[in-house]
Amino acid sequence: MKEEIIIAGFGGQGVLSMGKILAYSGLMENKEVSWMPSYGPEQRGGTANVTVILSDERISSPVLNTFDIAIILNQPSLDKFESKVKPGGILIYDGYGIHHAPTRKDIEIYSIDAMNTAIEMNNSKAFNMIVLGGLLKIRPMVTLENVLLGLKKSLPERHHKLIPMNEQAIKKGMEIIKRV
């Protein structure tokens, strides 16, 4: 098994931390993992992206030209990464920040209304976990149990009380993702 994933959006949307939780979940399943962020000024409001690789075998390059899965959370990221999804791959996007929907016919496209759902849940911070839930519904590459263990591992202890809220957000994401 090998999943090469790009998560891209605005800085502040939780792109990097979503990737981190995915990476930690992979660690919990004894997979090989790599997490390569864009670490520039993007983190402070521009576009941010992170490449996450989960694999049963040793990972060669942490930097990739094409991806099995692209999770796209704003228009500039869609413009940049739609063409980088491997044929037959998966693109997941939230329509909230997207003005021109993806057009590729040779990949599976899913949309997830995560931003509006997070607002309905009265918790904008749940946004990235809703998206993660959607991803895991389509590609159950790690178990929910290991995601929660990964959360425990990656969050400082003072934030452990937020884990049940995150679990709820992941489950919500699994419900609302839909094929386009």
Next chain:
Amino acid sequence: MAEEIRLMKGNEAIAHAAIRCGADGYFGYPITPQSEILETLMELKPWETTGMVVLQAESEIAAINMVYGGAGCGKAVMTSSSSPGVSLKQEGISYLAGAELPCLIINVMRGGPGLGTIQPSQADYFQTVKGGGHGDYRLITLAPASVQEMADFVGLGFELAFKYNNPAIILADGVIGQMMEKVVLPPFQKRRTEEEIRKNCPWAALGKTADRKRNVITSLELDPAVMEENNIRFQKKYKIIEKEEVRYEEINCEDADYLIVAFGSMARICQKTIEMAQEQGIKIGLLRPITLWPFPSQAIAAYTDKVKGIISVELNAGQMVEDVRLAVNGKVKVEHFGRLGGIVPTPDEVLSAIKEKLM
């Protein structure tokens, strides 16, 4: 008990490894993309456990001179920075080499010249292996290609520095510093006691005892005849290091038609290039220098009769390629491919370059 497998950034791994290797002191000044080294050390508070000193100096220049002071006392001391900050340290590095002091320097390279960008680069190759500071000196240069090697090379760097009384440097880049991977940290080692330092480093300026002459730590020698002798002694030492300490890794090299030479993050990216080439029936091998000085010249020269061409792939305009060319001495075609200023090429870009330049 087996050590736990953790997930962390290369920079964080260096900080953890420093404490575990029994380092006595870290002196540094923050700069992207390596600030997590200082930040992690501050978070781990080793002064409360092992007694290791962690200090944010007022500048990079102050930090390297604190290293000079600590190293002069035989302590295992280190500093880290990124390209522009390492340029500032060059005077101090030359003095450390001239005074034959062991220490560990870390450069997590970013795009230059000048203040440049904060994105990954390997454009400080020349600075690191060809001088940087003034005078005929050499730095033992380790080039990590994984988070695991970031952790492992802290101990190795100190070991080599103390073995040869010479500064060692870990030459990493923004990719290896910022990426997270699995890592097993080295086991805890106690810091050396003052007694042990006096025994192992009889030259250390720890205060004169009745049974020996005063120890003087200096790179200054106004008599050129004596200074020449000093230099001859350094060169003898460098020859021994060149003979004993070359390290490299060969991947897919058996019956390869083409050879990539790449270090650090570029060596990782090129492994993917090789996988892609295999799918197209093209046989490419990778020789990854782990020590950039001493350089694995003989290992590279061994391929002159075996491959149709060699390409040096670097995040710079062509620096290590000069050493590859010296190694093969015109016997096989040697080309260079690189991206500049903080741009990291993707594996397919490297494959296109190989096809264009070598096939």
